[in-house]
Amino acid sequence: DVVLTQSPLSLPVTLGQPASISCRSSQSLVHSDGNTFLNWFHQRPGQSPRRLIYTISNRDSGVPDRFSGSGSGTDFTLKISRVEAEDVGVYYCMQATHWPHTFGGGTKVEIK
Amino acid sequence: EVQLVESGGGLVQPGGSLRLSCTASGLAFRNYWMHWVRQDSGKGLVWVSRINSGGTLTTYADSVKGRFTVSRDNARSTLYLQMNSLRGEDTAVYYCVVGVTAPSGGYWGQGTLVTVSS
Numbered sequence: 001d002v003v004l005t006q007s008p009l010s011l012p013v014t015l016g017q018p019a020s021i022s023c024r025s026s027q028s029l030v031h032s033d034g035n036t037f038l039n040w041f042h043q044r045p046g047q048s049p050r051r052l053i054y055t056i057s058n059r060d061s062g063v064p065d066r067f068s069g070s071g072s073g074t075d076f077t078l079k080i081s082r083v084e085a086e087d088v089g090v091y092y093c094m095q096a097t098h099w100p101h102t103f104g105g106g107t108k109v110e111i112k
Numbered sequence: 113e114v115q116l117v118e119s120g121g122g123l124v125q126p127g128g129s130l131r132l133s134c135t136a137s138g139l140a141f142r143n144y145w146m147h148w149v150r151q152d153s154g155k156g157l158v159w160v161s162r163i164n165s166g167g168t169l170t171t172y173a174d175s176v177k178g179r180f181t182v183s184r185d186n187a188r189s190t191l192y193l194q195m196n197s198l199r200g201e202d203t204a205v206y207y208c209v210v211g212v213t214a215p216s217g218g219y220w221g222q223g224t225l226v227t228v229s230s
Contacts, residue, residue, distance in 0.1 A: 039212065048207060048221065048223055049207075049220050054218060090155070092157060094212075100171075100173050103159075106156075
C-alpha cells in the first residue's frame, strides 16, 4: 500500500500567520491517465472530513482562497496563507491514484 | 445542497452482521463512484470499499475482503455495505463518500458508528 507521511504532526499557529503542511508519498502518485490524485481534507472536532483540494491544487467550491495546494510526484504541500480561527482541526492528505486509497496520518492545527 | 445520510450502525457481537445504508440527495448519484471509509477511535482514516457508477466494479481493502460486500441502487440513490463476520477491529465510524476524485464530488456523510463487542 502507498504510505503517505505528513509533517508536522502538530502545528500551533498564530492567527493571521501562514501555515504549511507536507505530505510525502512512498511512491509516485501520477496515474496512468496523467492525473495525480492527491487530495486534502479538513476535519473539525466532531465533524466529518471535508474535501478542500483535489488533484493537487484545485480548490473545492466554497473553500477560501487562502488555501492552496502544490507539489508533484511524491511531494505535496498544503498552505494556508493566513490562518483563521475556523481553520483549527486535523488536515489529511489522501491519494486516490492507487488502490487501496490511503490517507496520511493527519496534522493537527491549533491556535497558539 | 448535497446530502449523504448513513444509517444502520449499532452494537453487534463478534461474528455478527450489519447492513449500512447511505442515501444521497442533491446530486446525480448514478454518475459517481461511491466509497466507504472508516475512522476508528485512534482517528485513523481507512478506505474500506468502492463501487463504480454502474455497480459493476467493486474493490475492497484486504482487511474486509470476503466479509464485506458493497452494492448500490441507483434508482433509490442509495449505497449499501453488508458487513458479515464482524470483528472487534471493525469498530469504527463508517462514512460514505461520493466521487472522491471528481471535481463535483468529494462529499462525506455524517457517519454511522459500528461497535463490535460482546
